[in-house]
Amino acid sequence: MTFDRVVRGGMLVTPEGVRPGTLGIRDGRIAAVAPPEAELDREVVSGRIWDATGLHVLPGAIDIHCHIRSPAYPERGTVASETSACAAGGITTVFEMPITDPCCNSPERVAVRRDHFAEHARVDFALYAAPADLTLPAFEALAAAGVVALKIFTIPAPVGREHEFEGLAWPDAADQLRALELAARVGLPVVVHAEHPEILARASSEAAGLDSGSAATHEAARPALAEATAVAQLLTLNRTAHARLHVAHVTSRATLDVLRRYAGSSDFSAETCPQYLRHTVDDVERVGVCGKVNPPIRTAADRDALWEALADGTLAHVTTDHTSFSPEEKARHEGDFLGAPPGHSGTEVLLPTLLDGVAEGKLTMPQVAERASSAAARRFGLDRRGAIAEGMRADLVMVDLAGSTAPTESNLRTAARRVARLAHGQRYRGRVAGTLLAGVPVFDGTEVVATPGVGRFVRPRLEGTAS
Numbered sequence: 001m002t003f004d005r006v007v008r009g010g011m012l013v014t015p016e017g018v019r020p021g022t023l024g025i026r027d028g029r030i031a032a033v034a035p036p037e038a039e040l041d042r043e044v045v046s047g048r049i050w051d052a053t054g055l056h057v058l059p060g061a062i063d064i065h066c067h068i069r070s071p072a073y074p075e076r077g078t079v080a081s082e083t084s085a086c087a088a089g090g091i092t093t094v095f096e097m098p099i100t101d102p103c104c105n106s107p108e109r110v111a112v113r114r115d116h117f118a119e120h121a122r123v124d125f126a127l128y129a130a131p132a133d134l135t136l137p138a139f140e141a142l143a144a145a146g147v148v149a150l151k152i153f154t155i156p157a158p159v160g161r162e163h164e165f166e167g168l169a170w171p172d173a174a175d176q177l178r179a180l181e182l183a184a185r186v187g188l189p190v191v192v193h194a195e196h197p198e199i200l201a202r203a204s205s206e207a208a209g210l211d212s213g214s215a216a217t218h219e220a221a222r223p224a225l226a227e228a229t230a231v232a233q234l235l236t237l238n239r240t241a242h243a244r245l246h247v248a249h250v251t252s253r254a255t256l257d258v259l260r261r262y263a264g265s266s267d268f269s270a271e272t273c274p275q276y277l278r279h280t281v282d283d284v285e286r287v288g289v290c291g292k293v294n295p296p297i298r299t300a301a302d303r304d305a306l307w308e309a310l311a312d313g314t315l316a317h318v319t320t321d322h323t324s325f326s327p328e329e330k331a332r333h334e335g336d337f338l339g340a341p342p343g344h345s346g347t348e349v350l351l352p353t354l355l356d357g358v359a360e361g362k363l364t365m366p367q368v369a370e371r372a373s374s375a376a377a378r379r380f381g382l383d384r385r386g387a388i389a390e391g392m393r394a395d396l397v398m399v400d401l402a403g404s405t406a407p408t409e410s411n412l413r414t415a416a417r418r419v420a421r422l423a424h425g426q427r428y429r430g431r432v433a434g435t436l437l438a439g440v441p442v443f444d445g446t447e448v449v450a451t452p453g454v455g456r457f458v459r460p461r462l463e464g465t466a467s
């Protein structure tokens, strides 16, 4: 057997555990997983050997929650810039959310975005859609268009951004139930931004009388109670709807308690993000509105509970919720937490955050592979991704546990580098030392070497539909 590339000398993080080994890659797939003494490099095209000595080799991360927004808002970043950041962050497949102008809520808009991303992407991508029309034919058409899942919000669209949220915002519980039922019929997962609209409205009106210059005011305006209440309602609805339900960006201990109480009651999963695992509201207070995200970053007790939930599997996924706003858009609202646009970059700190957790003894390397990659491939029906095994796509990330990551305004690749202020000055133990997409290097440890357009559109395999 001959190989197009060989990865040798590394510690392989496989479903069976961590062990030294050599990988032979052919036609974009892992063709051989061999012991370290196997001399696969005798049978490789000359020079195409990746020396992973001293490194761990993981399946490429699959980020199921990202907001690039392109082709709208190029000042916030482009597909080329943000997928460059993905490659440098060890993310080989990225799921793009539908919030943009116009909102991605029809097969025609899915096709426009698919073609635009295919032209510029440096890693593979999948697309979400908003279910603008709660009818079976509309859901069937979105499934046929190849979307990976549907996204909904349980709160109204933000004032002034209604066009970006057209078909996304379903604050009425009966509409949420209908969306879940229809998604179950066509086999698509539903990913939900869960905050309870009435609890949020009361908290927001109370917070309007507080100091908007404080991050604590933003946290008070969107309390953990709003998240936990919305999640409890959704999980109750899903006992009837039988959808594949996924709860986005869990931030609080209160919501973890709800998730545990509903365990086994329906087919649901949940995620958190690096900003909630790394930071507290005090950090947001320190960096200003650049650190504002929705839902808010909360207390040290919440942060610690999220790590425990990641370790015990209550949270099966870690995603970035990468959201880029321009420095001007953030600066316009400096000192105004209630008015500032929410979002922070996460693409280049996803793996470093988890690797730092490994250094702290909070997670194991197989858990990192599972939470950042394998679980996403299974949950969203991506065939042959998310594991190091023969026959899988050779989407791989090499990480150096002895190295470190220290993001700055200048060394981040995202267009949001100047506003990624939570990450500035942080030092994470662990470093992404190289990324392969279908066996081809897209990040060599120093430079992004992928050309735009190398990333492919990923369609999910839809599971059997409910009756």
Ligand SMILES: [Zn+2]
Pocket (backbone or CB within 6 Å): 065, 067, 097, 321
């Ligand atoms: Zn998001």
